[in-house]
Amino acid sequence: MLSAEGGLFASAFVSATLAPGGSELLLGYLVQSTPDTWLSLVIIATIGNTLGSLTSYLLGRLGRRAKSPEELIEGKHQWLIPKVQRYGVWSLLLAWLPLIGDAIPLLAGWFRFGMLSSSLLIFIGKFFRYLVIALTTLGIISQF
Template identity: 40%
Template sequence: MIAASFSLFFASFLSATLLPGASELLLIALLTQSPEAAGILVAVAAAGNTAGSAVNYALGYWIGRPVAERLPFILTKKRLEQAEGWFGRYGRWSLLFSWLPIVGDPLTAIAGVLKTGFGPFLVLVALGKTARYMAVAAGVQAVALW
């Protein structure tokens, strides 16, 4: 279980950075093998994903938008603009949606670019990421019961 947890943390971490990943698939596979470990697996996935988002925040904070725009393999200009739109409309509360595909990871980088306080950033992102993994776990449990 320790090796599987480490793999899940690493996959979740990478999925939250600006690189693509599929940590939900690994979580589903692990949940089907060890449904009794759902709480631990959800916590590990959420922690890894939140840590990866903190890397995005740090990149945004330290390198800023001008550098981010020159690294299209990390963050496309379109995704950056979408994330800015969300952040402009909903403020830091938009970080609750950092779990969303396409716009979620850029949102965490924009939070850094805009120098959002790290404490609120961490709380909001962790809540959003944890809710996503809890929903995945609940879905796996519902299918298993069906």
Template identity: 40%
Template sequence: MQEDSLALLFGSAFISSTIAPGGSEAVLAYMVAAGKQSLAVLVVVATIGNTLGAITTWGLGVFAAKKYPAEKVLSERKQKSIVVLRKWGGWALLFSWLPVIGDGLCFAGGWLRMSIVTSIAAILVGKAARYALIAYASTALV
């Protein structure tokens, strides 16, 4: 039964980090409140699922860039935003955990072909910090 709940958390976290909406934070908070798994296990499972979802979105960006190069499809104003992302590189993906814009950052990271190693590191750190904070806050509510 515990493996099923971890798979649910993983799946929720994965889906939440793709273009589809999800509620992995609520799933994590519920599981923390249930107290059947250690916080560390829950945070690791959620982080891995969410990171893999973000990498999938990053890969979709790589795929899109082959057909739609940024320089050809973006207005001049939006190209200025791209300059900012290129300046920060993959480290901009530290903010991939943010609602609404996080998925767009991951997609843009792939579209701009930012370093996959730096991108994964930044995504992992940002998402782990967010899930650790959610888990900690959830213990305070129990």
């Protein structure tokens, strides 16, 4: 049987890949159920989500041999390619965004951004997203 923390980790990991997921709702539920563990839940979700994004990063790195960046992110997100090129590794701070966030690490891998800096910036962006969700759930910050 998977623990609540293990389920959160798995949900966060899958949510960061190209598969759909709902780790934010699960985090909110768990924070509300066990408010004294909110920080550890934020860290678990952040690590899982970061590792999921790094999976996309590695797929982009491997895909470089077979596909162009345009082929990697077919469709309506083509506009993202020059933005990631322009802002470089810093664009990974936005890897938490819905819809386009999965494509940014994929492109970062294709463009061969440094693994350490990519990991750190992905982690920071995702940590702050989950932190806001937890603090909003706890009523420490109000919803907009």
